[in-house]
Amino acid sequence: MNRHLISAGDLSHDDALLILDTADELARMSERPVKKLPTLRGRTVVNLFYEDSTRTRISFEAAAKRLSADVINFSAKGSSVAKGESLKDTALTLEAMGADAVVIRHSASGAPHRLAGWVRGSVVNAGDGAHEHPTQALLDAFTMRRRLGRLDGIRVTIVGDVLHSRVARSNVLLLSTLGAEVTLVAPPTLLPVAVGSWPCSVGYDLDAALPKADVVMMLRVQQERMNAAYFPSVREYSRRYGLDAGRMALLPEHGIVMHPGPMNRGVEIAAEVADSTRSTIVEQVANGVSVRMAVLYLLLSGSEVTQ
Amino acid sequence: MTTGSWLITGARPLGGDPADVLISDGRVAEIGRVAAGAAAERLDGDGLILLPGLVDLHTHLREPGREDAETVSTGTAAAALGGFTAVHAMANTDPVADTAGVVEQIWRLGRQAGRCDVQPVGAVTVGLAGSQLAELGAMADSAAQVRVFSDDGRCVHDAVLMRRALEYVRAFGGVIAQHAQEPRLTAGAQVNEGVISGRLGLAGWPAVAEEAVIARDCLLAAHVGSALHVCHVSTAGSVEIIRWAKSKGWQVTAEVTPHHLLLTEELASGYDPVFKVNPPLRTAEDVAALRAGLADGTIDCVATDHAPHPLEDKETEWEVAAFGMTGLETALRAVHEALVEPGLLDWAGVADRMSSRPAAIGRLSGHGRLLPGEPANLVLYDPSPADAVDPAAHASKSRNTPFAGMVLPGRVMATFLRGKPTVLDGKLAW
């Protein structure tokens, strides 16, 4: 595997399966009384979170700690970063601290790429702007495989604001690498102009797509998009693209509902859908820790092997 | 033999057969067979292409206001090394060049530095704010004799204001140079809207935002019978619109940058902001159309849009990095690579697109012609070397060139400004 995990597109089919299989074993180990493994003892993992995201940060923190790594949390608020320190200077500080891995979440697409040029450790992208969120895609694939038993050939429909979604980009790349069939459903305004070049199909009609979906993944839609004329009103969006109980009934028997969170209950997803047995939203969170443990283990082992 | 006279032997004027050139009293005295001993100084021009001094219609010298990025002195040194004898300094300085006072200051700084003629461009609107016309007449009458007006950096997007500006400058033969960018369609835009923007998760800058403004402005210029110059054309669609406007006989001229002739949006894939520029790098189809447009004259000239930025404005995440690339020192080499190498343009054509036509559009006398009697503004260019571009060796204060490490052909060996060498043996003469 590469030194960094910045894009889901960097993962080959075998790399991706290795992560998922490793996560499987690690999930089992989480059922023991002692959940800690000594694997990354003496290593330092820095969480560099420029965007507020308690859930993802805690997930990475738990993953690193379960592998006995030392964790340093560096959040943008109230730090030198908030006072205008550049990403480069922050990177140099981390280097001086001897970070073996930096987990970065940033509002600017490409921030992990830049960081990778300035640190010697491994860079893990925890979400950069609208670009990618590879560990989210990995935990989504892990969840799908656990629920449905396989990934090859399953039909996944992703619904919502694809244009601004890093989760969508990573999922499209990873799922197609793993042999799944992906369909995007959204109003045309929320699809990138060049989406035709992506390894997936595109549709504008949610009702037509649902009967053929083994998985439906709802993306969060931000109300601010309404002000930039991406859709006329929240009501219209919800009516045409929201997943309510009626639509959920259109899914095949085994169909599952996913959401990367945080949810806008009542906008893209109805409360009763979010809370139903078809929904994997809660287990996605637990799976996140195992998947992130696998990623940290695979990136940091062998780091002293001379290439 | 007069002091300060030069005899250049065996160079190839406009790429043609070797000839000698005698420079005397700041002018080209003779081109042909010149007897040895006719001049105080000699320069062996064997193997060198001789062109009229290059004229840049679009440069950012950053002074006053951003002297950390470039000054008139360092910028004109870079220009001379690139073979330029005249540059048009864009108005988006701080303070903005929207009054006679500021344009005269810039003009004087150019004369003081003395390496290259600096022709200030006046802003179209006060403070580049796009709402009120600047005192175009005062700038035209000033010592700087401004004829080219531009809000470059910003678009004059208000149709009424653009119409008025076009009409107003007819009184003194001015030309409005438009930076065509519909602002609302490009709010927050970072890269060309297309495959790359979708993949990289960066806000896209759609081609239509440039093309729609160009189309509107061509129609306006025709309607009021005035001259429009289009800055940094970057799309195939824009080339087509300009070709159509010219076919109607309308007074439309256009420029293209060296980087838009060579580089595509793929380079943004690594998120390195050295490739971030406005208008953005586009697709291979656009590059091909721009080359063809320059070759057939639809695009009149090459203009560098030299945009120096200090390191801290480029060594950041893409979204917060400044837009712009340096270009003065690499322009001729880039055009050599993009057009002469593939046989799209010969050296006479290069002289036309990089000297004669820009001089004409800028209404600059004394530049753009390689003829006896004309001021000796010349450049001698060695087409044979093929070296990697090294920004550390540049005279510009800034290092943001997208060609760093790229092998480009050629090297400017000498530049003469009114008969006085500013560059000799590939280095600044003083």
Next chain:
Amino acid sequence: MRHATDRQGQAPAKTVLEPAEISRALTRIAHEILERTNGADDVVLLGIPTRGVPLARRLAERLEHVEGRPVPAGSLDITMYRDDLRLRPARALGHTEVPPVGIDGRVVVLVDDVLYSGRTVRAALDALGDIGRPRAVQLAVLVDRGHRELPIRADYVGKNLPTSQRELVRVLLTEVDGQDAVVLGVNLTATARGEEAR
């Protein structure tokens, strides 16, 4: 000198244990376990992947055959407890399956194919400590090739095989390799130690 097929095409290897010998060794080990644990009442066999696992299963079958009741057997992957993770590219994890009875208060017999430096067993002891608290831990190996780097010894040994560090010992088992054999070859690549830190 008998030569077995060497999968990696290195210098011809020598078979030091034939299938029948392996079978007899496992039978003897099974009887030894029964003797030393007074009938294997609370014994749990845990094989270390890869080849320790089928060996543990074979031992469990033999114990069951003699005692007439099943003996719990499972697997214990120790990859996450290795002390050399930084020095090699990341390895895929083997499967860990602790039998439902657990290990608390039990006699765990770790089963592996080759005992060499002892580091694998050390890692296994750490792993066991995080799973529970056995009453005792014992070690059964098919081959002990010497060159211990830690104070670790096996309780049950199929064959003692003195080797030089330049030699390569490979155990082949039908369940994994399609044949049963213990093969001794010369490691033509640099450090034999590096290749096989067991």
